[in-house]
Amino acid sequence: MNTLILAYHRVNDWSEDTLAIHPAIFRKQLNYLAGKYQFVPLSELVAARTKRFNPEKRLAAITFDDGYFDNYLHAWPVLKEFNLTATFFITAGYIGTSKLLARDEKSGKTEKDRLLTWPEISEMKKTGFTFGSHSLTHANLASIDPEQARKEIGESKKILETHLQPEPTAFFCYPFGSYSPETKKMVAETGYQAAFVTPAIKGASFIKNIFTPEDRFSLKRVGIYRHTTLRQLWLKTF
Secondary structure (H helix, E strand, O other): OOEEEEEEOEEOOOOOOOOEEOHHHHHHHHHHHHOOOEEOOHHHHHHHHHOOOOOOOOEEEEEEEEOEHHHHHHHHHHHHHOOOOOEEEEOHHHOOOOOOOHHHOOOOOHHHHOEOOHHHHHHHHHOOOEEEEOOOOOOOHHHOOHHHHHHHHHHHHHHHHHHHOOOOOOEEEOHHHOOOHHHHHHHHHHOOOEEEEOOOOOHHHHHHHHHOOOOOOOEEOEEOOOOOOHHHHHHHHO
16 A cells, blocks of 8 residues: 554553554554654645545554553654654543543553553644544544534534644544544544544455545545554555
8 A cells, every 4th residue: 555544552671451552563563664654743644645545655654542641651752763753642521631442441441551641742743643522521422422423523522622732733543443423524524634434344344344445534544453463464564
């Protein structure tokens, strides 16, 4: 593929979470991909993909979902080491609070599983990293009341723009990769420039989702997880 959007979640050396990549593995993956792709900001890759032309060079952009603290602690330093940038899709309503994502509530590890703070985000932003919305509370937008979905989409944008002004929040990422024609329309009407989804990763459903038509409000990414070996990475990005 000539344009690749990578989707990560966590980078740390303590978690066995399927979403977590060890920093040493993350470094190896970036080193491998740097030999195949030219890394660019997400906005540049979106422009190339939505204008539907094949760039002369293979382009890749890096994204992170949820907004975990370990993005600041581990991912950010490695990215800077490689002189790369990334876009972090954050759960806006939980930033700077003690709230954990539902999948982490049972662990009780507030410090290790906590999300970013606004000062941490501000520090990352000053070094050229960008932030997008991953909704207000990480809700499944396709299965909740339309008015609540609209709030998740709109209020998260307002919060981000309040804290990260003067830049507008251009990009949205659907929690759980779940969206509908109605939620796509809401995202567009709210003023986002593009939105992203990570297709299912198993069998025929992966093939079906990778090759189904996309528009700027359902741009596909390649998910990278704890179990993703370098060979699997090659298969996902050839």
